[in-house]
Amino acid sequence: MIRQKKKLCHLLIFAILTFLPACTGCQPAPEPVVEASPGWLESIPKDQTYYYAVGISGPTPRVADAWDQAIRRARAELGRVIISHVTSKDTIISTSNGKYVTQIVKILSDSELNYTEVIERWADKSGLYGPPGHFYVLVRMEKVRAESVLRSIK
Numbered sequence: 001m002i003r004q005k006k007k008l009c010h011l012l013i014f015a016i017l018t019f020l021p022a023c024t025g026c027q028p029a030p031e032p033v034v035e036a037s038p039g040w041l042e043s044i045p046k047d048q049t050y051y052y053a054v055g056i057s058g059p060t061p062r063v064a065d066a067w068d069q070a071i072r073r074a075r076a077e078l079g080r081v082i083i084s085h086v087t088s089k090d091t092i093i094s095t096s097n098g099k100y101v102t103q104i105v106k107i108l109s110d111s112e113l114n115y116t117e118v119i120e121r122w123a124d125k126s127g128l129y130g131p132p133g134h135f136y137v138l139v140r141m142e143k144v145r146a147e148s149v150l151r152s153i154k
Helices: 002-025 063-089 098-109 143-153
Strands: 050-056 117-124 134-142
Touching: 050 063, 050 143, 063 117, 063 134, 134 143
Parallel strands: none
Antiparallel strands: 050 134, 117 134
């Protein structure tokens, strides 16, 4: 009788250890926390005071390099936005030959001149908006300052 109880006890323990992991595996996994992409990626801000542009990094092994790359690209894009806007108004630039445009983009995107400011940053680690591991920045520059810079190199 005692032997039979031991066998039943062992059988019960074996059954519990066999089916317990299977039962816990059936529970749904918690939903991963996904940070929504910022609105400025879909719609770049526009106002009377500033020009805005977005820069995107490529994949880089170091996070600091990715941020730097995104900022450089945003500043170059900002230069193109400013040139496009001012040229369309035809108030400052009367020509847009390649060399002149390149010179303006270089001056406006020069980080040492501190004409631009990074106002937002976002890291897309999971690939929510684009490829995973890319970094995005939003930069801006005062319109008055941009036009002053353009006049100085005309």
